[in-house]
Amino acid sequence: MQINKIYIPPGQPGSIVSLKEVYGNFIGGKFVPPVKGQYMDDISPTTGKPFTKVAKSTQEDVDLALDAAHAAKEKWGEILPLSERAKVLNKIADAMEANEEMLAVAESWENGKPVRETLNVDIPMAIDHFRYFAGATRMLEGSITEIDKDTLAYHIHEPLGVVGQIVPFNFPILLASWKIAPALAAGNCTVVKPASPTPWSLLKVMEVINDVVPPGVINVVTGPGAEIGKALATSPRIAKIAFTGETVTGRLIMQYAAQNIIPATLELGGKSPNIFFEDVLDKDDDFMRKAVEGFVMYAFNKGEVCTCPSRALIQKSIYDKFMAKAIESIKKIKQGNPLDTNTMIGPQVSMQQIHKISSYIDIGKQEGAELIIGGEKAQFPGDLAGGYFFKPTIFKGENNMRIFQEEIFGPVVAVTTFEDENDAIRIANDTLYGLGAGVWSRDGTRAYRVSRAIKAGRVWINCYHAYPAGASFGGYKISGVGRETHRMALEHYTQTKSMLVSYSEKPFGFF
């Protein structure tokens, strides 16, 4: 990890990130202006000021992107040998790696996430994701069922064709990679819509990978969700739609997919419990410090994570002692310019998010929850004065409060206590969601038991916020449908051809 470095914002003299005044859509391997010529501001959450403009696209632009993807799909999915397809994915990874620092600074500036996270997590993991799926491409295998000695069923995985993918704002590059890599690995071409607050950093990725990706295989169209998100999701020219975001849009996406009779995969967030059993404090050792850090993980990426450990469940017997350590750690969080490598928490992605977080602080107070720390916007002087900063916040309350039941998507944790194992499981599962959970204990048997009892797609045991390719990710309950970050995701991007072949020459004997 680099230390004591403050990167210069994109486009400013000396910055490692070049910046144009306007960015068109990335369609068919070229940056093309939007058909209607409209652009929208991209705002840096650090300053609250626009730093560039991207296409404010319309239906016509989505159509062009779909044209390009359909023109490319046959060669990409049916003609190119798997080895060549894998090579492209590896080359994408190589090109991103060659520009790792630049992409990290770009994403940090657009999203507000601290550059120490983009340098060490977002971009390296995005790169690794392409490599993982490059490997998965080579492992694409069908199966053969021997129906009888002379009759075989060959199962072959074929690409869907052209898919639509809608990416959220919290990990503009990493979550785009989570979606694009399996789609391409399975032989599909894609039209991607980045989130409205963070369209530009993915376009920077397109700049660096443009030379290594065949035109039309990846297309990126920017603009408002109501216009182009809908245009993409409702298009009869997509064979599958993938979406990460909130529940109402998730439902709309499924409704549109139902009209087209195509599959939809959805990741819709959570209210993840992070459970600390009393034995974490049995010793004053590294594990104890790891557990305390595990609690503070709610401030990672300013809490803008679908699996933010936003409900902490602490065994009553250790509550005071554990919280004292946690609060001490939270007080040391350095907030400020995300381009400073010492910064641990940057600004929230947009003013809209500040409105929502503030609203939940108000709700928490009205519900009678105890505000332990934070609970207000953070102000910084100079260029940062217009930034969307919010202080890391802890509430103590009861699990039936709204701040325990709803995703706040900010650096806010709601803490409560539990008596015993059964109580912990009951509280953990008392939620509409089931995306992530954390279990902390020195007793491996108990940790296993509790993890199996929690209704969530990902349970971290004695760790949190790790998302390696190779471990599946996805939700139970209303947290969504489908799995990512594992080669099982290829099942969402392929369809199965069953060829039933008779090697017998004997007639059927019916007619």
Added chain:
Amino acid sequence: MDQQEQGSEQTPSVVATAAALEAISQLLKGHSKGIAFFQSGGCCDNSAPMCFEEGEMIVGKVDRLVGMVSGCPYYIDFRQYETYRNSQIILDVEDGEADGFSLPAGVEGKHFITRTKICARNASGSHNV
């Protein structure tokens, strides 16, 4: 789909600020079918009140009507309904683009938000706002 079940139990309700009423009246000029609100939740845009032309989102068995604002329905998923039982949703407008696939609050660059009044329950069971 209705508020029949209210009885003495607490149920969520919705009111709109003058700015929200103005935004709704603007939207109704361009959407003759009417508009409907759906309370969202979850990742990213989380609790945004999503506003669509009436019929865009199919109202299903999962939807509960919280109330009407300017003649427009405000729905919430039955699974969220219980969590919101003490809440009076105050629909308002702020600067910024609309979230998700939502219509803007009347004009571009404005979006609907919610504020909340938590209603305590007094001995008689009625709302004590």
